[in-house]
Amino acid sequence: MIAYFERSRSRFIVSHGNGLSGGANESYECEAERGRIRDEDGRSYSLGGAPPRKWNCRMPPPVLEEELPPLRRDLQNLCRSCDGGIQLHYSALVSHRITTGLGLEQPRRSFSAWAVTGWLCPPSHANAFPIGWSGRGEGASWIKNRATLELDLLNSSLERAEALQSDSVPAVLSPYAAAVILHEAIGHRAEAGRSSRNATGLVVASECISVVDDPLAQDGPASYEFDDENIRSLGPTTVVLEGKLVGQLHSPKTATLAGTLPTPNARAASCWDVPIPRMSNLICVPGTVPEEEMLERLWKGLYIHRLANGINNGRVIHADIILAERIQSGKRTGRFVTAGRIRDEINLLRRAVELGNNPEFNSNAMCGRENQLLFNVGVRSPSIRLSELAVVA
Amino acid sequence: MSLHLRYRFSKAQHQGSSAVSFTDAEILIEAGRKGTTAQLTSPTRREPVDLVKASESTFTSVMAGLPSGFEKDLTVETGIITEELSFAGKAVRRKKRAYTLASCHGVVIILKESLGAKASSPWTKRVPQDETIKTLPLVLGPSAALAVTVHMLEFSGSQRDLRGNGKAILDISELDHSPYPPQSFVGLRLHGKYSRLADWKKSAPSLVTVKPLLVRYELWSRPFAAFFHDGLRHWAISCDTQVPWPSPALILDTLTPLDCCPGKVEWEATYSVRGEDGVMAGGCGPLHVQFEARQLLGSIYGATGELMPACVDDPIADKQFGLATPLVSDVLAHQILSNCQ
Numbered sequence: 001m002i003a004y005f006e007r008s009r010s011r012f013i014v015s016h017g018n019g020l021s022g023g024a025n026e027s028y029e030c031e032a033e034r035g036r037i038r039d040e041d042g043r044s045y046s047l048g049g050a051p052p053r054k055w056n057c058r059m060p061p062p063v064l065e066e067e068l069p070p071l072r073r074d075l076q077n078l079c080r081s082c083d084g085g086i087q088l089h090y091s092a093l094v095s096h097r098i099t100t101g102l103g104l105e106q107p108r109r110s111f112s113a114w115a116v117t118g119w120l121c122p123p124s125h126a127n128a129f130p131i132g133w134s135g136r137g138e139g140a141s142w143i144k145n146r147a148t149l150e151l152d153l154l155n156s157s158l159e160r161a162e163a164l165q166s167d168s169v170p171a172v173l174s175p176y177a178a179a180v181i182l183h184e185a186i187g188h189r190a191e192a193g194r195s196s197r198n199a200t201g202l203v204v205a206s207e208c209i210s211v212v213d214d215p216l217a218q219d220g221p222a223s224y225e226f227d228d229e230n231i232r233s234l235g236p237t238t239v240v241l242e243g244k245l246v247g248q249l250h251s252p253k254t255a256t257l258a259g260t261l262p263t264p265n266a267r268a269a270s271c272w273d274v275p276i277p278r279m280s281n282l283i284c285v286p287g288t289v290p291e292e293e294m295l296e297r298l299w300k301g302l303y304i305h306r307l308a309n310g311i312n313n314g315r316v317i318h319a320d321i322i323l324a325e326r327i328q329s330g331k332r333t334g335r336f337v338t339a340g341r342i343r344d345e346i347n348l349l350r351r352a353v354e355l356g357n358n359p360e361f362n363s364n365a366m367c368g369r370e371n372q373l374l375f376n377v378g379v380r381s382p383s384i385r386l387s388e389l390a391v392v393a
Numbered sequence: 394m395s396l397h398l399r400y401r402f403s404k405a406q407h408q409g410s411s412a413v414s415f416t417d418a419e420i421l422i423e424a425g426r427k428g429t430t431a432q433l434t435s436p437t438r439r440e441p442v443d444l445v446k447a448s449e450s451t452f453t454s455v456m457a458g459l460p461s462g463f464e465k466d467l468t469v470e471t472g473i474i475t476e477e478l479s480f481a482g483k484a485v486r487r488k489k490r491a492y493t494l495a496s497c498h499g500v501v502i503i504l505k506e507s508l509g510a511k512a513s514s515p516w517t518k519r520v521p522q523d524e525t526i527k528t529l530p531l532v533l534g535p536s537a538a539l540a541v542t543v544h545m546l547e548f549s550g551s552q553r554d555l556r557g558n559g560k561a562i563l564d565i566s567e568l569d570h571s572p573y574p575p576q577s578f579v580g581l582r583l584h585g586k587y588s589r590l591a592d593w594k595k596s597a598p599s600l601v602t603v604k605p606l607l608v609r610y611e612l613w614s615r616p617f618a619a620f621f622h623d624g625l626r627h628w629a630i631s632c633d634t635q636v637p638w639p640s641p642a643l644i645l646d647t648l649t650p651l652d653c654c655p656g657k658v659e660w661e662a663t664y665s666v667r668g669e670d671g672v673m674a675g676g677c678g679p680l681h682v683q684f685e686a687r688q689l690l691g692s693i694y695g696a697t698g699e700l701m702p703a704c705v706d707d708p709i710a711d712k713q714f715g716l717a718t719p720l721v722s723d724v725l726a727h728q729i730l731s732n733c734q
Contacts, residue, residue: 012606012617028606030613032433034418041412048418049435091616115616134616270614272416313651313659320654341654366616370707373615 002101004228005035005051006271007059012074015077021049025072032294036271046272057106059096066138074143082151085121088131090114092138093375097271107226113375114139115366120151122158123189129154129322129340130308131376132364134375135221135253150363155324157336164340164393165323169387170301172327177304177360177381180319184312185349186211187279187379190239190247192254205243205349211286212236215264220281221378228275229266236283237263243350249277269372276370281378286354294356294385296330302389303327307342317344321391344390356383396423397479400597400608401436401573404472405444407452409465415441422607431607446492447471447509455495455502458514460675467497474574490573496704498675499536499647499663504572504702520666520674527727529643529666530734535703535717537645537662538630543705543713545686548655561634567628570594572702573714576609611711629700630717636695642667643726657685659731682729692722
């Protein structure tokens with residue numbers, strides 16, 4: 001028998017504005033104490049409430065540290081600062097979990113994560129642009145400090161952005177944009193169980209790319225020593241070495257099927273969900289080239305600032321280009337483009353030419369798989385120069 | 394004075410060859426001056442024997458007629474939901490609902506507000522993917538019709554002025570609750586009866602606006618409304634013109650978009666073939682098709698049959714239920730097929 005228990009508290013704030021009257025918001029808090037027990041026959045019981053006292057795995061109530069009124073005020077201010085329409089959904093989750101069963105340790109795992117999702121509609125655009133930021137902890141400092149900068153960048157650049165034309169162009173991906181592509185092109189292929197084939201040995205990127213998965217990476221959105229099946233992290237798992245997929249991310253179940261050892265990657269959205277192999281923090285080893293030099297070598301093409309809605313459908317990688325900028329004579333031109341998409345083959349990172357020396361964690365660490373949406377799936381990537389990238393209008 | 398809602402749900406689920414699973418919990422929702430809170434707690438535990446029996450009974454009746462190879466996809470769920478609403482400490486309404494849901498291969502076989510409803514397999518045999526299906530006229534099954542509509546609404550704007558082929562007019566309207574009882578929340582349909590209570594009126598709106606989130610405990614541990622397609626809206630899709638089944642016909646049972654953008658995209662479909670004798674055969678393996686949602690809905694020239702439960706199972710946004718009639722299009726399968734082994 002194995003039992004999964006969780007005690008969690010979540011907070012939701014919905015805030016919106018339209019440039020004239022901005023900033024109305026509502027907030028809700030939800031607290032859950034629940035468990036799931038799987039017996040030897042495979043029967044599964046999902047129950048509300050605390051675990052039986054004799055099991056010795058009761059947990060203290062999780063606490064949302066950040067105060068609600070300033071958070072609501074900062075979200076309102078953010079909405080008021082936008083001239084166009086805006087809607088922001090703030091979510092925060094703080095959770096304690098215990099997995100207990102035969103022969104397993106029972107460490108209590110605690111984590112907190114936040115997300116801001118929604119859309120922005122600049123005054124000159126008919127389209128709404130998605131907003132998605134998330135990370136570890138609670139989001140007050142991001143909302144207060146970084147969110148304004150992000151919205152300023154989008155508002156000022158989208159205001160004068162042209163529509164993108166379909167083309168195949170040389171490109172430099174910013175660290176945030178590169179994170180989306182690495183997540184889709186490498187991370188999801190490394191997760192066991194997505195297809196029956198063992199993908200190890202495949203060349204998935206050019207030789208300049210090496211990637212590890214590390215649940216304990218410093219400042220990573222994910223941060224855990226034990227995964228949801230109590231598998232302990234013994235250090236980073238090498239996923240891609242010089243372009244070749246050399247390791248897969250496993251849960252105990254997929255590891256057994258593959259005849260290998262599990263990695264600390266069994267993750268579940270809640271204790272009522274079955275843990276499945278998921279990335280924790282994907283870390284791409286950076287290069288040595290400053291981004292300006294990469295743009296000089298690019299000479300002519302696109303600099304992709306922000307991507308959203310990345311999808312890997314098994315054959316093709318898709319992502320919405322929220323903001324890109326034309327590069328001419330090795331310099332940024334301030335000519336922004338938007339409303340296009342990357343639609344390229346799954347091995348597009350084989351066209352990576354060089355990596356920057358500027359690694360950063362992605363600002364949006366949300367990832368959904370098999371109906372389980374996580375807040376905290378990190379990618380730390382430098383800028384990546386691609387000899388060619390297929391974009392469509 | 395605050396408003397309390399006690400929402401208890403118990404369910405049993407049989408899924409293919411896996412063992413049965415149970416869920417039993419209670420949500421206590423409180424809307425007061427300090428805001429709205431929801432708490433998932435423990436109900437008085439009892440073995441859901443009735444639910445297991447009911448679910449087994451439906452499972453067995455559907456399984457008996459299923460062609461081989463479909464067994465692992467059959468899921469039967471039975472549940473009981475009890476809602477108790479109290480205002481200022483006094484119970485104002487109590488409602489208990491039972492339901493049975495059976496689905497296979499993405500097709501909602503039965504969704505009924507009773508326990509252990511009898512149902513039979515929609516298919517009697519399997520049909521291989523071969524050249525013959527390419528020439529068949531296309532029908533969108535209820536779940537496929539819902540998937541195409543949701544995609545169109547997400548990327549191509551409004552459902553207004555959506556005309557089918559010729560004079561047929563598609564009617565796409567929003568339901569005020571999900572056809573799947575655990576996602577709907579009936580306790581607050583009390584406006585008429587209690588609208589004279591001033592304090593009730595102050596408390597009720599906060600529950601009404603947030604109701605999908607508060608009873609959908611599975612959303613509590615994920616970013617709220619992280620995607621446009623958030624599964625919290627429910628649609629009914631029908632057509633003003635009734636037509637007979639084309640015979641034979643290729644029915645797309647489910648459609649999953651492999652891209653999330655407007656315009657022509659690729660979809661993965663499960664399918665059935667309805668023979669000239671009306672016998673349904675379940676398709677083997679997925680089909681890949683390519684079309685633009687609005688254009689395909691524009692090719693509809695009628696509906697065949699009544700509104701039936703439909704479900705879109707989005708790998709990210711979870712299950713979204715609605716109602717739809719099978720929609721008959723003037724498109725032939727080969728016009729949208731991108732693979733057929």
